[in-house]
Amino acid sequence: MKRSWLIWAPLIVFAFLGGIFLYGLTEPKDDYVRSHMIGKPLPVFNFPAATDGIPALANTDFADGKPRMLNLFGSWCTPCKAEAPMLEQLKKQGVEIHGIAINDTPENVATFLTEFGNPFVRIGSTDMAFQLQLGSSGVPETFIVDGKGRIVYQHIGDIRADDVQPLLEKWRALQ
Secondary structure (H helix, E strand, C coil), X not given: CCCCHHHHHHHHHHHHXXXXXXXXXXXXCCCCCCCCCCCCECCCCEECECCCCCCCEEHHHHCCCCCEEEEEECCCCHHHHHHHHHHHHHHXXXXXXXXXXXXXXXXXXXXXXXXXXXXXXXXEEXXXXXXXXXXXXXXXXXXXXXXXXXXXXXXXXXXCHHHHHXXXXXXXXXX
């Protein structure tokens, strides 16, 4: 009689695990990795120019009192090509945008800028290690950086038409 509860043990364990599984199915999926750097200063960096004729980029370029956007992109990235007109719109509204070309070559960056436009004031070039340090999950990704070099906002993925105004408002709030 004392061991009769053992008959129910597998059913209890199965019900418990089934409940956890069903709970996981009902929770909304979060596809994005949020940066751990929001509210913190940009990491220290000093990247060479991504292509001829456009200045290199360092973290000190973000600490002169003016808010800016930092866009991570790659010439090999299809969504980066799609967001190019939106970056041009932001530039026309007065936003200073700096870029970091991830895993790219000077020739490919130059071709990309010729074909899709150049909204960037400066472009540095680096590999994915910096992207991980920044807390970025992929390209394209855009960060709004205040005038002290502190990251205040992260936009994950390509900037679309309906993202331009909210990004512009976040940038203007820092001026």
